[in-house]
Amino acid sequence: MNPLLVASILIIYFCVLIGISFITSRGADTNTFFTANRQSPWYLVAFGMIGASLSGVTFISVPGNVINTGFAYFQVVLGYLIGYWAIIGILMPLYYKLNLVSIYAYLDQRFDAWAYRTGAVFFLVSRTIGSSLRLFLAASVLQYFLFDAWHVPFFVTVAVTIVLIWVYTFKGGIKTIVWTDTFQTLFLVSALIITVIIIANRLGLNFLEIFDRIQTAGYARIFHFDDANSTLFFPKQFLGGAFIAIAMTGLDQEIMQKNLTCKTLGDAQKNMFWFSLIIVFVTLLFLILGGLLLVYSNQFNLAIPARPDEIFPRLAFNELGPLVGIFFLLGITASSYASADSALAGLTTSFCIDFLNFKDKPESVKKRQKFIVHLGFSFLFLLIIIIFKEINEKAVIDAVLGVAGYTYGPLLGLFSFGLFTQRKLSGVAVTIVCILSPALSYLISTYAPVWFNGYTIGIEVLLLNGLITFGGLWLVSKK
Numbered sequence: 001m002n003p004l005l006v007a008s009i010l011i012i013y014f015c016v017l018i019g020i021s022f023i024t025s026r027g028a029d030t031n032t033f034f035t036a037n038r039q040s041p042w043y044l045v046a047f048g049m050i051g052a053s054l055s056g057v058t059f060i061s062v063p064g065n066v067i068n069t070g071f072a073y074f075q076v077v078l079g080y081l082i083g084y085w086a087i088i089g090i091l092m093p094l095y096y097k098l099n100l101v102s103i104y105a106y107l108d109q110r111f112d113a114w115a116y117r118t119g120a121v122f123f124l125v126s127r128t129i130g131s132s133l134r135l136f137l138a139a140s141v142l143q144y145f146l147f148d149a150w151h152v153p154f155f156v157t158v159a160v161t162i163v164l165i166w167v168y169t170f171k172g173g174i175k176t177i178v179w180t181d182t183f184q185t186l187f188l189v190s191a192l193i194i195t196v197i198i199i200a201n202r203l204g205l206n207f208l209e210i211f212d213r214i215q216t217a218g219y220a221r222i223f224h225f226d227d228a229n230s231t232l233f234f235p236k237q238f239l240g241g242a243f244i245a246i247a248m249t250g251l252d253q254e255i256m257q258k259n260l261t262c263k264t265l266g267d268a269q270k271n272m273f274w275f276s277l278i279i280v281f282v283t284l285l286f287l288i289l290g291g292l293l294l295v296y297s298n299q300f301n302l303a304i305p306a307r308p309d310e311i312f313p314r315l316a317f318n319e320l321g322p323l324v325g326i327f328f329l330l331g332i333t334a335s336s337y338a339s340a341d342s343a344l345a346g347l348t349t350s351f352c353i354d355f356l357n358f359k360d361k362p363e364s365v366k367k368r369q370k371f372i373v374h375l376g377f378s379f380l381f382l383l384i385i386i387i388f389k390e391i392n393e394k395a396v397i398d399a400v401l402g403v404a405g406y407t408y409g410p411l412l413g414l415f416s417f418g419l420f421t422q423r424k425l426s427g428v429a430v431t432i433v434c435i436l437s438p439a440l441s442y443l444i445s446t447y448a449p450v451w452f453n454g455y456t457i458g459i460e461v462l463l464l465n466g467l468i469t470f471g472g473l474w475l476v477s478k479k
Contacts, residue, residue, distance in 0.1 A: 003149040005322075009329060010142075013187075014164050017180050017337075021168035024176045030358070030366040033173025034101050034349050036261035040178045042271040045258050048181030049275050050282060051188050051334055052255065052342040059188070059335040060137065062283065064308035066290030070221040072232045076459065077283045079241020084276035086242070087250035088269045090419065095256065096265040102353035103256050110418040111425040118431045119414050120354035123253055124347060126407035128377070131343035132384035135161060138340075139385065141313060141332050158385050165341050166378045170371065173345050174257055180341065181258075184334035191331030192285050195316070195324050199292045202320070203299065214291030217298065229449075231458030240459030247408035247462055251415055254346025296320075344381070348374045406441060409465020410434035417470055423477040433472035441465040 031037060062073060095103055104123065108116035139158045147157045169176060200210055214220045224232040231237075249255045262268040293311050297304050302319065305311055316328035351373050352358050358366055414434070417425070441464050445457040457464065 005326075006142075006329060009326060010333065013330065013333060014168075016183065017164075017168045020179050020183060021176045024179050028173070028175060029363060030352075030370055032175050033345070033370060034257075034353070036173075036175035036178060038261055038263055040175070040258070040261035040263075042262045042267035043274070044178055044182050045262060045268075046271040046275040046278070048178055048185050049255065049258055049271075050278055051181045051185035052177075052258070053249070053279060054188065054282065054286075054335050058283075058286065059332050060309045060312055062286040063290030063293055063312050064310070066219050066287060067294055067304065067308050067311070069232060070219050071287045071291070072222060072224055072237065074222045074284060074287060075224070075232075075234050075237035076241035076244070077280055079238040079243075080245040081276055081280060082238075082242040083245025084249065084272055086246055088272050091246075091250040091256075091415075092259065092268050092272065093265060094419075095260060096268065100260065102350055103251070103253055103260075104350065104354055107414060107418065111414075111430065112427070114427055115414060115425055115430045117354065118434050119411055120350055122407050122410050122434065123251075123350055126404055127252070127254055127343050127347055128380060129384065129403055131340050131347075132381045133388065134343075135340045135381060136385045136388045138332060138337065141329075144313075154389055155386060158382055158389075161337075162378050162382050165337060165344060166374065169341050169345055170374050174261055174349070177341055177345050178258060178261060184337060187327075187330045187334040189282060191327035191334070192282065192289060194327050195320075195331075196285060196289050196292060198320060198324055199289075199296055203292070203296060210288060210292065213295055214288065217291070217295050219291040219294055229454045229456055231456050236458055236460050239463060243412065243463045243466065244404075244408075244459060247412045247466070248404060251408065251411045252346070253350045254342050257346050257349055258342070340381075344374065344377055347377045351377075405459065405461040406438035406465060409441060409462050410437055410469045412462065412466030413437065413469025413473060416466065417473045417477075421474070421477075423474065423479060425473060425477050429476040430473065433476060434469060437465055437469040437472060440468050 025032075065073065094106065098106060098109065100106060102120070104116055104119040107119045135158070139154070139161050142161070143152075143154050143157045147154075168180060196210075200206070203213065205213055211220060223234055224230060224237075225234050227233060259268045259271060262271055289312075293315055294304070296302070296315065296319075297311070300319075302315070305314060313328065313332075315324075317325045348370060352366075352370055356369055356373070358369075361369075410433075414430075417423070441461055444451075444464065445461050448455050448457045
């Protein structure tokens with residue numbers, strides 16, 4: 001694709017985002033940044049959350065991984081539904097009842113400052129690393145297809161992408177993001193649907209024939225019940241998906257901050273319900289896209305890349321015509337930036353509320369400190385991405401993606417302990433338990449095949465981690 005065309009598309013795209021920011025941030029104060037004055041329409045929040053939940057990693061990896069696991073990932077997505085509905089019935093009423101800005105303030109009210117700060121730190125670490133990695137992916141795509149042709153250093157590419165995010169989020173915060181995420185989700189979903197339609201037309205398939213063709217090619221298997229030791233075993237995937245949804249949505253400040261901008265609890269619950277249905281449909285479309293990419297490659301004798309993540313970008317830019325290339329570019333940009341801008345706002349909110357005690361400070365002090373924190377996390381994103389680039393090992397990136405199972409486990413344990421027991425916690429023992437739990441989970445996960453007759457722990461490591469945290473907290477708690 002012509003670099004000038006790519007650059008023109010991106011310039012127009014970000015001009016629109018900055019324009020939305022200008023309109024939505026007029027008259028904004030720190031309360032607007034953190035809560036959008038609790039005036040967000042629930043349907044906008046529901047639609048915009050699709051883009052924030054489906055990062056650039058999802059946009060590329062879910063279709064690419066079909067070659068290895070078929071449609072097995074859909075087992076996880078079905079588990080998501082149970083998790084989202086648990087959030088609707090249990091967590092949302094709690095957050096609205098306590099009128100929380102940072103959801104980790106619940107831990108302060110239920111236990112003490114040690115539990116509160118521990119939960120916030122685990123969120124900050126996990127979301128900073130995860131969001132930096134997602135931005136790394138987006139910057140790498142832009143570097144390969146645009147800035148390499150102009151001999152622009154990768155450092156500059158990353159800096160420009162982060163500056164653009166900072167520009168359209170630093171003032172309006174979550175109020176702006178509710179609208180920009182809606183805009184970006186529109187491009188993400190459009191790119192997905194249009195790409196599926198174009199590939200199906202090239203293969204001569206109508207809507208009803210698509211799934212049959214993928215199934216005939218051997219890529220459409222969803223359910224796995226035959227091997228309990230496999231990481232694809234249905235109960236593992238389903239339960240893992242449910243707890244991933246609870247932990248990485250219901251216990252995540254970035255995602256829940258959007259829900260808490262709705263006017264009422266009822267609106268927030270409607271938002272989450274419709275979001276849960278839409279996300280299932282969109283993820284299924286990603287899997288169908290992955291199957292079509294493989295069928296297309298086989299039919300036209302195209303080599304399938306050694307790294308599955310490369311199949312979508314290669315075909316989009318080299319084989320499927322300029323229209324698919326343009327929509328791929330818009331889709332990867334939208335998915336990556338919708339996730340990153342939400343993360344930046346969520347991290348800024350958590351740090352300001354949970355560590356800087358914003359509640360009783362004058363507005364001028366709040367604005368200055370919020371500005372510094374927002375800028376600080378932007379620089380931290382840049383630093384982590386540059387480190388990833390220097391390491392440049394796919395195995396390390398995969399390991400970082402797996403960090404979420406270990407960093408959200410203590411949050412799952414802490415919130416569960418608060419909700420389902422009447423026991424008291426206090427002091428540094430809470431922090432020690434939450435640090436030891438991921439270490440023990442990693443040890444058990446590593447040696448599980450030896451200790452448990454070939455059993456391999458996959459995404460259920462999050463549940464294991466939460467259970468270990470819960471048990472440890474019980475041991476250090478009082479009646």
